[in-house]
Amino acid sequence: MGTSGRRTVRDLRRGNQAMLLRALYFGGPASRNELSAETGLSAATVSTMTGDLLADDVIVEAGQVDSDGGRPRVLLKVNPAYGYAVGVDVGETQVKVELFDLEMNVRARAHYAVRSAKHDPELVARHILAGVDAVIAEGEVPAGRVLGVGVGVPGIVEPGADALVRAKTFGWEAVPLGALLRAGTPLPLHVDNGAKTMGQAELWFGSGRGTSEAIIMLVGSGVGGTVVTGGSIYRGAGKAAGEVGHLKIVAGGRACRCGARGCLEAYLGAEAILDRAGVVADSADEEAALARLLEEGSPVIGESVELLGVGLSSLVHLFNPERIVIGGWAGLMLGGRLLDDIRAATAANTQAQPFDPETVVLGRLGPDAVALGAATLVIEPLFGGTVSPESVPTIA
Amino acid sequence: MGTSGRRTVRDLRRGNQAMLLRALYFGGPASRNELSAETGLSAATVSTMTGDLLADDVIVEAGQVDSDGGRPRVLLKVNPAYGYAVGVDVGETQVKVELFDLEMNVRARAHYAVRSAKHDPELVARHILAGVDAVIAEGEVPAGRVLGVGVGVPGIVEPGADALVRAKTFGWEAVPLGALLRAGTPLPLHVDNGAKTMGQAELWFGSGRGTSEAIIMLVGSGVGGTVVTGGSIYRGAGKAAGEVGHLKIVAGGRACRCGARGCLEAYLGAEAILDRAGVVADSADEEAALARLLEEGSPVIGESVELLGVGLSSLVHLFNPERIVIGGWAGLMLGGRLLDDIRAATAANTQAQPFDPETVVLGRLGPDAVALGAATLVIEPLFGGTVSPESVPTIA
DNA sequence: GACCATAATCTAAGCTTCGAACAAAGTCAG
DNA sequence: CTGACTTTGTTCGAAGCTTAGATTATGGTC
Numbered sequence: 001m002g003t004s005g006r007r008t009v010r011d012l013r014r015g016n017q018a019m020l021l022r023a024l025y026f027g028g029p030a031s032r033n034e035l036s037a038e039t040g041l042s043a044a045t046v047s048t049m050t051g052d053l054l055a056d057d058v059i060v061e062a063g064q065v066d067s068d069g070g071r072p073r074v075l076l077k078v079n080p081a082y083g084y085a086v087g088v089d090v091g092e093t094q095v096k097v098e099l100f101d102l103e104m105n106v107r108a109r110a111h112y113a114v115r116s117a118k119h120d121p122e123l124v125a126r127h128i129l130a131g132v133d134a135v136i137a138e139g140e141v142p143a144g145r146v147l148g149v150g151v152g153v154p155g156i157v158e159p160g161a162d163a164l165v166r167a168k169t170f171g172w173e174a175v176p177l178g179a180l181l182r183a184g185t186p187l188p189l190h191v192d193n194g195a196k197t198m199g200q201a202e203l204w205f206g207s208g209r210g211t212s213e214a215i216i217m218l219v220g221s222g223v224g225g226t227v228v229t230g231g232s233i234y235r236g237a238g239k240a241a242g243e244v245g246h247l248k249i250v251a252g253g254r255a256c257r258c259g260a261r262g263c264l265e266a267y268l269g270a271e272a273i274l275d276r277a278g279v280v281a282d283s284a285d286e287e288a289a290l291a292r293l294l295e296e297g298s299p300v301i302g303e304s305v306e307l308l309g310v311g312l313s314s315l316v317h318l319f320n321p322e323r324i325v326i327g328g329w330a331g332l333m334l335g336g337r338l339l340d341d342i343r344a345a346t347a348a349n350t351q352a353q354p355f356d357p358e359t360v361v362l363g364r365l366g367p368d369a370v371a372l373g374a375a376t377l378v379i380e381p382l383f384g385g386t387v388s389p390e391s392v393p394t395i396a
Numbered sequence: 397m398g399t400s401g402r403r404t405v406r407d408l409r410r411g412n413q414a415m416l417l418r419a420l421y422f423g424g425p426a427s428r429n430e431l432s433a434e435t436g437l438s439a440a441t442v443s444t445m446t447g448d449l450l451a452d453d454v455i456v457e458a459g460q461v462d463s464d465g466g467r468p469r470v471l472l473k474v475n476p477a478y479g480y481a482v483g484v485d486v487g488e489t490q491v492k493v494e495l496f497d498l499e500m501n502v503r504a505r506a507h508y509a510v511r512s513a514k515h516d517p518e519l520v521a522r523h524i525l526a527g528v529d530a531v532i533a534e535g536e537v538p539a540g541r542v543l544g545v546g547v548g549v550p551g552i553v554e555p556g557a558d559a560l561v562r563a564k565t566f567g568w569e570a571v572p573l574g575a576l577l578r579a580g581t582p583l584p585l586h587v588d589n590g591a592k593t594m595g596q597a598e599l600w601f602g603s604g605r606g607t608s609e610a611i612i613m614l615v616g617s618g619v620g621g622t623v624v625t626g627g628s629i630y631r632g633a634g635k636a637a638g639e640v641g642h643l644k645i646v647a648g649g650r651a652c653r654c655g656a657r658g659c660l661e662a663y664l665g666a667e668a669i670l671d672r673a674g675v676v677a678d679s680a681d682e683e684a685a686l687a688r689l690l691e692e693g694s695p696v697i698g699e700s701v702e703l704l705g706v707g708l709s710s711l712v713h714l715f716n717p718e719r720i721v722i723g724g725w726a727g728l729m730l731g732g733r734l735l736d737d738i739r740a741a742t743a744a745n746t747q748a749q750p751f752d753p754e755t756v757v758l759g760r761l762g763p764d765a766v767a768l769g770a771a772t773l774v775i776e777p778l779f780g781g782t783v784s785p786e787s788v789p790t791i792a
Numbered sequence: 793g794a795c796c797a798t799a800a801t802c803t804a805a806g807c808t809t810c811g812a813a814c815a816a817a818g819t820c821a822g
Numbered sequence: 823c824t825g826a827c828t829t830t831g832t833t834c835g836a837a838g839c840t841t842a843g844a845t846t847a848t849g850g851t852c
Contacts, residue, residue, distance in 0.1 A: 466829020
């Protein structure tokens with residue numbers, strides 16, 4: 001029983017303001033009148049509130065629209081230059097750092113190659129810090145306008161100020177990435193799993209847009225995912241929820257790199273699919289190799305679709321989502337050709353409840369969305385968050 | 397992006413009052429001072445608020461406690477006689493109706509035998525309505541003090557005023573139980589899956605108490621369950637979430653009665669376990685037969701434990717709960733002897749994240765808790781709900 | 793230019809919570 | 823038995839918030 005809920009009358013104001021800002025951010029430019037209808041607040045409140053926000057430069061006017069024979073509506077929108085967010089994608093082969101404005105336009109980029117299979121935590125941290133400085137300089141952003149840094153990493157991120165990261169693929173056991181970065185920058189930090197940051201990108205700007213209960217699968221070399229409940233990412237008690245890659249689909253089945261058996265990831269990432277097909281390919285060739293398999297019509301592909309359907313069926317029964325998004329480069333490759341098969345396989349395994357296959361859709365954002373999603377973690381607090389504040393992994 | 401959040405200053409009051417009431421209900425008798433500390437509200441607010449609640453008979457004084465050399469604390473508690481709730485358990489062999497006061501003491505009971513394998517919806521509805529009248533009369537409850545009727549049924553309950561029920565075991569395709577009952581009583585109705593009502597009972601009064609993220613497994617003849625997120629039951633987009641019985645554990649495995657293959661329920665309810673062991677038993681003998689199997693040390697039992705561990709591992713990875721409760725008569729029978737084995741099996745399949753086996757515990761409430769849990773649905777609105785109001789399946 | 797329609801702002805009223813002063817109800821030392 | 827002390831609970835004024843309704847702003851139409 002979480003002791004949540006607004007307490008004082010100023011919390012009320014904050015909450016309503018966040019709601020209004022959210023409506024404006026996701027509902028495009030809108031007039032005060034429309035905002036009033038959208039948020040349920042009275043016109044008077046919207047007026048005073050927008051007045052404050054305009055004075056604070058959080059929002060700006062955005063033209064006018066004729067109104068059927070009356071005073072024209074003044075459109076308002078979020079001021080893209082009010083603040084900037086840095087998004088970082090810590091990947092297998094590179095550290096990618098991008099600077100976004102509030103409208104999520106990229107203002108500057110920096111890349112740092114990382115030699116595969118050798119991910120020294122301190123080196124990664126140095127790359128990130130260097131990248132942050134570089135993009136802020138290149139983007140010519142006024143000091144104090146950078147709202148924070150979001151970092152998407154592989155593996156599981158423990159809650160707490162140290163942001164301990166466990167990533168088997170990197171050989172990271174309990175790397176205090178948060179602490180390492182904290183030593184090098186005063187900016188607010190948000191560290192989270194890369195599949196989750198990408199899921200949030202897809203939720204905000206991609207195929208998940210507008211949904212409140214959704215599953216976003218990220219099928220790349222491995223399998224990750226994001227569970228969305230109540231319009232925001234579900235993180236569970238220890239921020240380790242949503243690990244769809246380790247959903248079991250075959251009791252006692254193939255060994256997974258996590259050490260257990262029968263995980264979805266033991267069958268379904270590009271790595272596992274190629275392994276099952278007996279194809280040897282290092283990570284650089286995976287994409288071409290998988291494409292060839294698909295071209296050849298390998299039976300392993302059909303099996304993979306069936307197994308994905310089994311996994312999705314479990315998710316449908318557990319979460320009853322309104323949408324399932326399949327993303328990640330391998331997921332998009334498979335889904336691009338075989339979406340109907342995936343839908344059919346899911347439906348065939350979902351007999352106990354009504355299920356609409358149309359709810360399974362492809363992602364709209366490419367694999368580059370990890371950094372974008374990481375940046376959204378930075379600006380999410382502006383909108384108050386639909387969930388309790390402590391569930392946002394901030395390190396302030 | 398749900399447009400949630402308090403709007404006006406009176407909503408604020410309602411929310412704070414609900415929070416206070418919740419603290420009082422679950423925190424036992426408490427003084428105004430303790431409530432102030434518990435809720436974070438100022439002493440002044442607590443004072444005026446408790447004044448109102450006392451005047452409305454929602455709460456009552458409950459004795460005094462000496463305070464270390466000062467004015468004694470006056471204890472307050474929820475008034476058990478403020479309101480009453482009817483809980484209904486629609487089971488395989490009987491319809492059970494119970495009247496509870498606010499402290500969940502049983503004030504009256506009524507039972508109606510139902511011939512197995514012949515569950516006429518209208519007959520069930522008549523039994524329920526008769527039972528409601530009977531227990532209200534027997535309990536001698538003042539008119540207008542009955543807050544509503546909660547009904548726990550098998551299968552999946554669709555949202556909406558009709559409360560369409562789909563229950564394969566009853567042969568119910570789309571029974572509008574809500575509409576049938578609505579025609580016979582003016583009381584507020586709440587219809588939900590029996591596994592969910594029992595889960596809520598276990599969450600409020602049993603082994604799930606105090607947790608905010610939990611899984612409650614109900615292993616009886618079949619397998620059901622409840623997923624708790626943010627302190628309340630997670631229902632998903634169409635109120636069909638949490639169907640752990642149809643989590644897949646063996647792709648292409650045994651046929652489940654739902655029509656799909658490899659569901660947990662195809663391996664794990666008493667029915668499935670006995671079937672796998674080659675034992676023929678009708679539902680009345682299941683309990684004895686399962687006990688015999690356990691006594692004999694049948695290898696099927698060991699397999700079942702292993703498979704349960706696989707299923708629980710999936711749930712841990714997806715939900716990262718702080719507690720997993722195993723309930724239901726078969727679950728308690730297995731867990732009573734083999735809890736350590738279940739824990740070990742779960743841990744063995746959960747390699748990718750830190751997992752404490754101690755979080756798996758046995759339920760504390762018997763199988764009779766379905767009606768109790770159904771009654772909690774009635775009084776839950778008093779506490780404002782941690783979630784948005786529309787997610788509570790009320791038919792008003 | 794008078795009149796109408798729509799948008800945005802201003803004003804007064806009604807709630808709410810809070811801090812601080814104040815009242816209540818005990819204990820304890822002498 | 824009295825007075826000091828401690829702790830609990832209440833009252834009151836202050837500050838903030840949202841709202842309904844009145845008012846002002848800004849355009850078109852006849």
